[in-house]
Amino acid sequence: MELYLIIVLPIFASLFLYLIPSKITTALSALVYVIVFGFTLQIFYRVRFLGEILTTKQSSDFLGITLYCDLTASVFLVLVAFLFLCMFFYTSVRERTSKLFSFLFTVLEGLVMLIFLSRDLFNIYVAIEVSAIVCAILIMYKHESRSIYDGLVYLLINITGMLFFLLGIGMIYRQLGVLELDGIATAISTRDPHELLLAFALLMTGTMLKCAMFPMHFWLPLAHGTPGAPTAVSAILSGIYVKSGVYLFMRMQEIFSPVIDLSPFFFWVGVVTSLAGIVMAICQSDIKLILAYHTISQIGLIIAGLSSHVEKVQAGAVLHIINHALFKSLLFLAAGMMISKYGTRNIYKIRGVMKSLPLAGIAIISGILGITGAPFFNGSISKYFLAQTDTAISTFFFTLINFGTILSFIKFGRVLFGEKKKLSFSYDVYSTTVVITLSALCLLTGIFAEPLLYLILAQPLSIGVSGYITKTIIWAISFVGAELFYRNILSHNKRLKGGIDFSASFNSIICCLGGIFIALMAVGLMTIS
Amino acid sequence: MDLNIVEVVGLLLFLIGFYGLAARRNIIKSVLSLGIMDIGVITFFLGIRFQIGSRPPIGTEAVQALTADPVPQALMITAIVIGVAVTAVALMMFSALYHRYGSTNWDKVLEVRKKERGK
Numbered sequence: 280m281e282l283y284l285i286i287v288l289p290i291f292a293s294l295f296l297y298l299i300p301s302k303i304t305t306a307l308s309a310l311v312y313v314i315v316f317g318f319t320l321q322i323f324y325r326v327r328f329l330g331e332i333l334t335t336k337q338s339s340d341f342l343g344i345t346l347y348c349d350l351t352a353s354v355f356l357v358l359v360a361f362l363f364l365c366m367f368f369y370t371s372v373r374e375r376t377s378k379l380f381s382f383l384f385t386v387l388e389g390l391v392m393l394i395f396l397s398r399d400l401f402n403i404y405v406a407i408e409v410s411a412i413v414c415a416i417l418i419m420y421k422h423e424s425r426s427i428y429d430g431l432v433y434l435l436i437n438i439t440g441m442l443f444f445l446l447g448i449g450m451i452y453r454q455l456g457v458l459e460l461d462g463i464a465t466a467i468s469t470r471d472p473h474e475l476l477l478a479f480a481l482l483m484t485g486t487m488l489k490c491a492m493f494p495m496h497f498w499l500p501l502a503h504g505t506p507g508a509p510t511a512v513s514a515i516l517s518g519i520y521v522k523s524g525v526y527l528f529m530r531m532q533e534i535f536s537p538v539i540d541l542s543p544f545f546f547w548v549g550v551v552t553s554l555a556g557i558v559m560a561i562c563q564s565d566i567k568l569i570l571a572y573h574t575i576s577q578i579g580l581i582i583a584g585l586s587s588h589v590e591k592v593q594a595g596a597v598l599h600i601i602n603h604a605l606f607k608s609l610l611f612l613a614a615g616m617m618i619s620k621y622g623t624r625n626i627y628k629i630r631g632v633m634k635s636l637p638l639a640g641i642a643i644i645s646g647i648l649g650i651t652g653a654p655f656f657n658g659s660i661s662k663y664f665l666a667q668t669d670t671a672i673s674t675f676f677f678t679l680i681n682f683g684t685i686l687s688f689i690k691f692g693r694v695l696f697g698e699k700k701k702l703s704f705s706y707d708v709y710s711t712t713v714v715i716t717l718s719a720l721c722l723l724t725g726i727f728a729e730p731l732l733y734l735i736l737a738q739p740l741s742i743g744v745s746g747y748i749t750k751t752i753i754w755a756i757s758f759v760g761a762e763l764f765y766r767n768i769l770s771h772n773k774r775l776k777g778g779i780d781f782s783a784s785f786n787s788i789i790c791c792l793g794g795i796f797i798a799l800m801a802v803g804l805m806t807i808s
Numbered sequence: 809m810d811l812n813i814v815e816v817v818g819l820l821l822f823l824i825g826f827y828g829l830a831a832r833r834n835i836i837k838s839v840l841s842l843g844i845m846d847i848g849v850i851t852f853f854l855g856i857r858f859q860i861g862s863r864p865p866i867g868t869e870a871v872q873a874l875t876a877d878p879v880p881q882a883l884m885i886t887a888i889v890i891g892v893a894v895t896a897v898a899l900m901m902f903s904a905l906y907h908r909y910g911s912t913n914w915d916k917v918l919e920v921r922k923k924e925r926g927k
Binding site: 401405408409412415416419422424425427428430431434435438439442445446449452453458780782784785786789790793 | 815822826829830831832833835838839842845846848849852853856857879880883886887890893894897898901902904905908909914915917918921922924
C-alpha cells in the first residue's frame with residue numbers, strides 16, 4: 280500500500296496545491312515532503328527486517344503491473360526522499376512559493392520513486408520519459424537564453440536515447456512475450472544469446488545514455504551545469520536523478536549477465552568516462568561546470584565498480600552512489616551560495632570564501648574531503664572498497680582516478696583562501712540548517728561506516744585496519760603530489776584560465792549515440808560467438 | 809529473426825528518423841525526425857505477433873478467430889500520449905529559443921551560445 284502511496288501522494292498533492300491559494304501551500308508542501316520521507320523510512324525498516332515488499336501477488340504469466348521494493352531500492356527511496364526534503368528547504372522563498380516550481384519539483388519526486396520501484400520495463404520507460412520532460416522544464420525554469428538551449432538539447436537527446444530503449448523493449452516482448460523483470464530473467468536463461476543481442480544493444484544504448492557514459496556525456500554538463508537553473512534543481516539532477524540511470528544499469532546487468540556478459544567492456548567504458556570527466560573538469564573555469572563534469576567522472580567510477588566481479592567492489596560502488604549523492608548535492612548547494620553572493624561563476628574570481636562566507640566554506644571543505652576520499656569521511660569508505668579489486672591494473676586505474684579527483688578539487692579548493700571580501704548577506708535559517716546537516720552527514724556516514732554498511736547491505740563487511748591505513752597513506756601522497764602538480768604546472772597554464780569548451784553540436788551527439796549502439800553490437804557479437 | 813511487413817516498416821521509419829536527427833541541422837526538422845522515430849517504434853510494436861487476417865480480440869467471436877496480441881497495442885496508447893507531450897514541449901522550447909537566438913540552425917545557435925559563455 281505504502282509503495283503506491285509514496286508515488287501517488289507527491290503527484291496528487293502537488294496537483295491539489297497548484298489549485299488552492301498560495302498562502303498556505305508552502306507549509307503544506309513541506310508537510311508532503313516530511314510525510315513521504317517518513318513513509319520511506321518505514322518502508323526501509325520493513326524491507327530490512329521483515330523482507331521484500333511486492334504490491335500484487337505474482338501471476339504466472341507476469342502480466343500484472345507490480346511494484347517491488349528490495350533492500351537496494353528502499354535505500355534509494357530513503358535517499359531520494361531525504362534529498363528532496365533538504366532541497367525544498369534550501370530553495371529561496373521566491374522559488375518555494377512559486378506554484379509552477381513547487382508543482383514540478385514535487386511531481387519529479389514521485390516520478391523518481393516510480394523509477395526505483397518499477398518492476399516492469401514499460402513502466403520504467405514511462406517514468407523516465409515523463410521525468411525527463413519535467414527536468415527539461417525545470418532546467419529552463421528561469422527562461423535564461425542559454426538554459427533554454429540546454430533544456431532543449433537535454434530533452435531531445437534523452438528522448439532519442441529512450442526511443443532506443445523503447446525499441447529494445449519491443450524486441451524483448453517480441454522474443455520473450457514478457458515485460459516484467461523477473462519474467463524476463465526466467466525466460467532469458469533458455470534462449471540463444473544471438474536472438475537477444477539486438478534487444479540487449481538497444482536497451483543498453485538507452486541505459487548508457489542515461490548514465491552519461493563517454494562519448495555520450497555531452498548532455499550532462501549542459502543539464503547540470505546550466506547557469507539559469509535554480510541551485511536545488513542542479514543538486515537534485517546531479518545528486519539523485521542521474522543515479523536512476525545507474526540503477527537501471529544495475530537491473531539490466533542483473534538480468535542479462537547470465538546470457539550476454541559484457542562486464543569487461545563496461546568496466547573499461549567506465550574507466551575511460553571517469554578519466555575523461557576529470558580531464559574536462561580540470562579545464563573548466565565555471566564553478567557549476569566543474570561540478571557537472573565531476574559527476575560524469577564519478578558515475579564512470581561507479582559503473583566500473585559495478586561491472587567488477589568482486590563482491591566487495593560492487594558493494595563499494597553501491598555505497599559510492601549514496602555517498603556521491605550526499606557530497607555532490609552539498610557541493611552544488613555551496614556553489615550556489617557562492618554564486619549568488621559573489622555574483623560570478625568564474626572560479627578564478629571567487630577568493631576568500633573561508634573568511635567571508637564561513638558556512639559555504641565549511642560545506643566545501645567537507646564536500647571536498649568526502650569526494651576525494653580523505654580519512655574519516657564517507658568517500659574514503661566507498662573508495663576503500665572500490666580499491667579491493669583482484670587485478671593490479673584496475674587498482675592502478677582507481678588510484679589514478681582518485682589522483683585526478685584530488686587534483687581538480689585542489690583547483691576548486693583555491694576559492695577558500697585569499698582576501699576577505701565585504702559581502703552583504705543574511706543567513707537564511709532553513710538553508711543554513713540544510714547545509715550543516717549535509718556536511719555533518721558526510722562526516723558521520725564515514726565514521727559510523729561499519730554499522731551503516733551492515734544496515735543498508737545486510738551483510739557484514741569489515742574494513743581492514745591495515746588496508747585502511749594504506750589507503751590513507753596513498754591519499755596523503757596523492758594529495759601532496761596533486762598540490763605540487765597544480766602549483767608548479769597547472770596554475771601557470773594560461774589557456775585553462777579562460778576555460779576550454781567541450782560542447783558538441785546536436786548532430787554529433789546523436790552520431791555518438793549511433794556509434795555506441797554499433798560498438799555494443801560489435802562487442803556483443805565478439806563475446807557471444 | 810523473421811519480421812513481418814509491419815515490423816519492417818516500423819524499423820525503416822525508426823532508421824529514417826535517426827538519419828534525420830543525425831544529418832539535419834534544422835531544429836524543427838530534428839523535432840519532426842524525433843516524431844518519425846516515435847511513430848516507427850509505435851508501428852513496430854503494433855506489428856508484434858500480427859498476422860495478416862487477424863482481428864482485434866474483442867467480443868465473443870474472438871475466441872476462435874486469429875487474434876493480434878493486445879498487450880503491445882495497449883502499451884502504445886501511453887507511448888503515443890508521451891510522444892505528443894514531448895513534441896509539444898520541444899516545440900514550445902524551440903519557439904522560446906528562436907526568440908532569443910534568431911536562428912533555426914543548431915550550429916549557428918551553438919556558436920552564439922559559445923560567445924555568450926565568454927561574458
